[in-house]
């Protein structure tokens with residue numbers, strides 16, 4: 001009975017020594033670890049919801065931080081197909097921008113369309129070459145996820161190049177402003 005305190009005290013001492021060794025081991029690597037933790041925090045996903053209507057974007061002014069993964073979540077609340085295109089100045093052909101914001105940027109697209117039988121929609125999805133354009137049929141929703149490099153910092157125009165009644169949507173007010181903010185600016 002007297003030996004009872006000894007038998008549990010020794011393992012306790014050994015246990016706390018082992019713990020001390022573990023803590024020391026962890027502490028040694030802390031310098032590197034905290035640096036990568038900060039990077040993880042900075043790239044935390046951010047979601048911005050944008051509704052497309054006849055004929056506007058809501059909101060029409062959005063701000064996206066460079067160097068961070070951002071998801072734009074779209075819904076088409078209008079009665080016709082709408083496009084989300086971002087660039088500098090509108091080309092003379094009026095079918096797009098001279099320079100697209102997303103050129104050279106890898107984008108992950110995701111679409112949910114209520115009318116899944118629409119042939120035109122399927123065709124456009126398979127095409128996959130219009131990386132700079134996000135189009136949605138009426139009632140559709142979808143998202144695009146990307147990380148913009150710091151070199152893209154600046155102010156851009158958002159416009160819809162779909163035509164209804166002989167007029168481009170952006171000419172009817174379906175345009176907006178997208179600002180890419182450099183991370184050092186804050």
Ligand SMILES: [Cu+2]
Pocket residue numbers: 055081082083160161162169174
């Ligand atoms: Cu439109």
